[in-house]
Amino acid sequence: MRILITGAAGFLGSHLCDRLLAEGHEVIGMDNFITGNPQNLAHLAGNKRFTFYEHDVSNYIFVPGKVDAVLHFASPASPNPKSPRAYFNLPIQTMKAGALGTHNTLGVAKAHGAKYMLASTSEIYGDPLEHPQKETYPGNVDPIGPRAVYDEAKRFAEALTMAYHRTHGVDTRIVRIFNTYGPRMDLEDGRALPNFLKQALLGQPLTVYGDGSQTRSFCYVDDLIEGIVRLLYSDEHLPVNLGNPHEMTILEFAEAINRITGNKAGVVFLPDARSERDPQRRQPDITRARTILGWEPKISLEEGIRRTIPYFKKQMGLE
Numbered sequence: 366m367r368i369l370i371t372g373a374a375g376f377l378g379s380h381l382c383d384r385l386l387a388e389g390h391e392v393i394g395m396d397n398f399i400t401g402n403p404q405n406l407a408h409l410a411g412n413k414r415f416t417f418y419e420h421d422v423s424n425y426i427f428v429p430g431k432v433d434a435v436l437h438f439a440s441p442a443s444p445n446p447k448s449p450r451a452y453f454n455l456p457i458q459t460m461k462a463g464a465l466g467t468h469n470t471l472g473v474a475k476a477h478g479a480k481y482m483l484a485s486t487s488e489i490y491g492d493p494l495e496h497p498q499k500e501t502y503p504g505n506v507d508p509i510g511p512r513a514v515y516d517e518a519k520r521f522a523e524a525l526t527m528a529y530h531r532t533h534g535v536d537t538r539i540v541r542i543f544n545t546y547g548p549r550m551d552l553e554d555g556r557a558l559p560n561f562l563k564q565a566l567l568g569q570p571l572t573v574y575g576d577g578s579q580t581r582s583f584c585y586v587d588d589l590i591e592g593i594v595r596l597l598y599s600d601e602h603l604p605v606n607l608g609n610p611h612e613m614t615i616l617e618f619a620e621a622i623n624r625i626t627g628n629k630a631g632v633v634f635l636p637d638a639r640s641e642r643d644p645q646r647r648q649p650d651i652t653r654a655r656t657i658l659g660w661e662p663k664i665s666l667e668e669g670i671r672r673t674i675p676y677f678k679k680q681m682g683l684e
């Protein structure tokens with residue numbers, strides 16, 4: 366296939382480029398570097414099956430030649446207001462990537478008769494009242510709350526994707542991604558894993574926001590990419606959750622990172638400096654992915670952290 370990947374210079378997009386090239390496909394990467402990093406694609410320079418366009422997906426997209434699949438991953442994705450690259454600080458760009466970018470990429474898929482995949486998110490469930498979250502749960506989102514620019518853009522994107530499927534017969538897929546980590550994450554984007562792993566490698570206490578009782582589950586990137594590829598090759602049009610169902614509190618997560626890295630500095634509790642509406646519990650129900658895709662994560666937190674450490678050390682100049 367000849368596959369267009371938006372957000373190609375980002376964390377997930379760059380791993381997707383690698384995986385789909387390794388499967389023998391031709392990949393067209395597109396990114397405007399608003400939160401991504403050209404370094405994530407540097408190793409693909411000279412690859413004859415890879416081309417790259419620096420382009421903002423909020424604007425009309427023209428891709429010469431045929432396109433067999435479009436994977437729309439372009440969007441700011443970090444929730445931490447302290448990071449300049451967080452969606453809190455890029456509110457209009459985030460809404461445009463989710464709304465106009467989804468419209469433009471669906472237009473490309475429609476024009477080329479291509480398969481389409483939208484990268485959606487667990488954030489469409491908001492601060493969930495159902496636990497764990499099944500795909501049938503419609504969510505608990507405040508349309509004007511602090512996270513709305515991201516959550517509502519993705520909810521609009523899902524609605525538009527289903528509208529193109531139902532109205533124009535576009536062969537669409539929606540992946541609802543839960544917290545994922547691994548090499549090529551932005552060390553400065555303020556998410557829990559980059560903060561904690563950086564702090565642990567520097568021998569500093571880990572900054573737990575609030576009392577650390579809020580829960581998440583963390584999926585290693587290779588597991589996630591495997592699920593995404595299986596979904597791309599499937600015929601499933603309804604949303605599919607992909608993430609690790611192993612739920613833990615943020616305090617347990619911090620302690621696990623300290624244990625794995627041998628950091629003795631412990632944790633420090635900070636007031637919840639983030640927005641209100643930090644979801645209190647989050648855990649994917651992955652029954653649909655298990656049933657339809659035969660997929661579940663295989664890589665333990667310990668193994669995933671070990672695989673991530675060399676990248677962090679290199680970025681931090683520690684080796």
Ligand code: NAD
Binds near residue numbers: 420422437441484486
């Ligand atoms: P990222 O910031 O590393 O990658 C996003 C990429 O999109 C960046 O390279 C950025 O420059 C690019 N981009 C943003 N707006 C653009 C625009 N208008 N035009 C062109 N390029 C643009 O983030 P990520 O973690 O790799 O996330 C990728 C996708 O997966 C996002 O859509 C995000 O919402 C979704 N997602 C990620 C996670 C996660 O845990 N990483 C969880 C849920 C959903």
Ligand code: UDP
Binds near residue numbers: 561
């Ligand atoms: N968090 C924390 N310390 C940090 C960064 C994040 O305690 O240094 C918490 C944050 O409040 C949230 C959880 O870790 O409850 C996961 O945050 P992240 O930014 O990774 O992603 P989210 O799941 O909120 O999208």
